[in-house]
Amino acid sequence: xSWHIVHTEASEGxxxxxIRILTEMSGLKARGHxxxxxxxxxxxxxxxxxxxxxxxxxxxIGRKGWIGLRAMHAWLRDHPAEVVISHSSTDSWLTALASQxxxxxxxxxxxxxxxxxxxxxxxxxxLYQRAAGHVITTSAEIREQLIVRNGHPxxxxxxxxxxxxxxxxxxxxxxxxxxxxGLPADAFLIGIVAVMRTWKGHHILLEAFKELTASDPxxxxxxxxxxxxxxxxQIAVLGLxxxxxxxxxxxxxxxxxxxxxLFVLPSLANEGVPQVVLQAMACGLPVIGSxxxxxxxxxxxxxxxxxxxxxxxxxxxRALAALIDHPERRxxxxRAAQAGVDPRFTIATMLxxxxxxxxxxxxx
Numbered sequence: 001x002s003w004h005i006v007h008t009e010a011s012e013g014x015x016x017x018x019i020r021i022l023t024e025m026s027g028l029k030a031r032g033h034x035x036x037x038x039x040x041x042x043x044x045x046x047x048x049x050x051x052x053x054x055x056x057x058x059x060x061i062g063r064k065g066w067i068g069l070r071a072m073h074a075w076l077r078d079h080p081a082e083v084v085i086s087h088s089s090t091d092s093w094l095t096a097l098a099s100q101x102x103x104x105x106x107x108x109x110x111x112x113x114x115x116x117x118x119x120x121x122x123x124x125x126x127l128y129q130r131a132a133g134h135v136i137t138t139s140a141e142i143r144e145q146l147i148v149r150n151g152h153p154x155x156x157x158x159x160x161x162x163x164x165x166x167x168x169x170x171x172x173x174x175x176x177x178x179x180x181x182g183l184p185a186d187a188f189l190i191g192i193v194a195v196m197r198t199w200k201g202h203h204i205l206l207e208a209f210k211e212l213t214a215s216d217p218x219x220x221x222x223x224x225x226x227x228x229x230x231x232x233x234q235i236a237v238l239g240l241x242x243x244x245x246x247x248x249x250x251x252x253x254x255x256x257x258x259x260x261x262l263f264v265l266p267s268l269a270n271e272g273v274p275q276v277v278l279q280a281m282a283c284g285l286p287v288i289g290s291x292x293x294x295x296x297x298x299x300x301x302x303x304x305x306x307x308x309x310x311x312x313x314x315x316x317x318r319a320l321a322a323l324i325d326h327p328e329r330r331x332x333x334x335r336a337a338q339a340g341v342d343p344r345f346t347i348a349t350m351l352x353x354x355x356x357x358x359x360x361x362x363x364x
Contacts, residue, residue, distance in 0.1 A: 003358060004034040004081040006106070008072075010061050010090035013225070014044035014249070015195040016275050017113045020138070020162045021045065021087060025054050027351040038075060038091070061091050073098035076106065082362055085109045085136070096131035107361055108132045114270040115142050115293045120150050128152065134361050136160050136354075138272030139294035158357055161273040161294070163350030164282060166341060168254060171284035177259040183245075188217040188324060191260040193253050193276045194267075196225030201266035201290065203227075203234055207313035208266075208320060210238050215324045221246045222256050257283040262323055262330065265289045268310050273297055278345050281305070281337035286330045288319050304340040305333055 005028060007021050022045065025035045036055045039045050040062035049056040059075060061068040072094045076084070084099070084106045086092035092110055099105045110132040118124060128135060128150070135157045137143040143159040146152040178185055190209070194200045202221065209219050221231070221244065228246070235244050250256060253276075257263065263280035265271075266289070273294035280287050281298070287305035289295040299305035306323070308315040323330045343349055 001359070002032045002034065003083060003362065004036075004079075005358075006036045006038060006076075006079070006081045006084045008061065008084060008086045008091035008095050009037065009039045009043065009045055010088045010094075011045070012040060012043045012062065013195060014048060015225075016162065017087060018045045018048070019275065020113070022048055022052055022054065023163070023347060024350065024354065025049070026052055027347055028354070029054065031351065031355070036079065036081070038072070061094050064090050064093055068094050069098055073101055077102055080104055081106045083107045083109060083358060085111055086132075087111045087113065092127060092132075096127055099131070107134075109134045109136055109361070111136045111138075112142055112146070113138050113272050115139070115145065115272065116270050118146060118150050125150070129156070134158065134357065136357070138162055139297055141293050141297065142272055158353075160350055160353045160357070161297075161345050162275050162278075163345055163347035164275055164278045164341075165347055166282050169257070169279045169282040171338065172254070172258040174258060174261075177255045180255055181247075181259055183220070183259050184218065188215060188262075189220055189260045190217055190262045190264060190320065191220040191222060191256065192264050192266075193222040193250075193256065193280075194265065195223050196221075196227035196231060198227060199268045199270050200227075201268050201310070202231050204266045204268070204311055204313050204316060205264055206231070206234055206238060206240065206244070208316035209244070210240065211314075211317040212320055212324070215321075216243075217261075217320075217324060219244045220256065220260065222248075222250055222253060224249045253279070254283070257285060260285055262320070263287045264316070264320070265295060266308070266310070266316055267292060267295065269293075271295050273345065277305075278341060282341045284334050284338040286323055286333040287337060288316065288323070298342075298345070300336075300340065303333075304337040 041058040059071045086095045137159045140159045263285045271293035290310040291307035301307040
């Protein structure tokens with residue numbers, strides 16, 4: 001059984017949420033489904049989808065308003081689909097409202113990627129519980145939040161964590177990766193791969209890194225975003241200019257992960273199950289993360305990585321120093337991390353669970 005599945009995304013960024021959309025679309029397309037993406041003309045996912053050979057249409061859906069509503073209605077009318085999966089607030093509202101005026105309505109699924117609390121008001125309850133026939137969350141915590149805080153019926157909310165390609169994300173030659181990327185061969189490298197948003201905690205990592213003077217490690221930031229200039233200023237103020245390298249967004253993060261000695265994700269809030277933590281673990285890296293959201297669902301504290309309180313730079317500095325100073329513990333965590341990448345978090349599992357949910361929702 002194959003379906004016509006449309007994804008909508010109003011976000012203009014290109015982070016974990018957008019990468020999941022592209023990965024899921026590619027996987028479902030390979031399984032014989034007809035997939036399409038609708039996004040704003042200025043969205044970075046537009047070119048990313050084209051690069052992957054995925055059908056994508058640019059519509060003015062970056063803002064809520066009459067223009068976007070009309071465009072979405074006309075497109076859905078001319079491209080009837082069995083199911084539409086919306087991913088951000090704006091496209092979810094436009095899709096839900098536009099569908100009300102279709103003679104043949106698609107089944108709407110609202111995907112929820114971040115743990116920010118959902119408003120508990122009448123319009124939002126309509127969107128999530130009436131207009132949408134089901135909600136997919138990327139972590140069990142987000143699902144629980146919707147059920148307990150927002151009163152969603154449990155049978156209408158399913159957690160499907162984002163899957164990673166364990167064939168691609170695997171250990172490699174660290175020195176070769178460093179030569180390829182122009183990184184110092186002998187330095188201890190700590191890294192983060194994340195869009196530069198306030199809640200990703202880059203500034204907390206810099207504060208913690210400032211305390212690591214004895215071992216003189218280096219820090220690598222992979223990713224870009226609206227906090228880029230703020231972080232450059234913080235690096236200068238802290239006097240870390242010669243110890244921190246900002247390399248911007250990278251199409252292929254595998255060599256960057258392989259080049260590291262230690263991976264950190266010090267997020268402050270909002271995390272579902274972050275792909276990059278799973279990717280780092282699969283590459284055989286010891287990982288330190290904040291004890292929040294989906295990070296705590298992935299890392300078994302003390303066995304497959306370390307968890308620290310979110311926003312606590314001193315606790316993060318202690319955890320960093322402990323692993324830098326104890327290579328055997330670092331290696332033990334890395335081995336357990338790689339071995340402990342749960343089958344729940346593979347692309348195949350994500351696709352299997354998505355197809356099973358669609359069969360249930362569509363009655364086929």
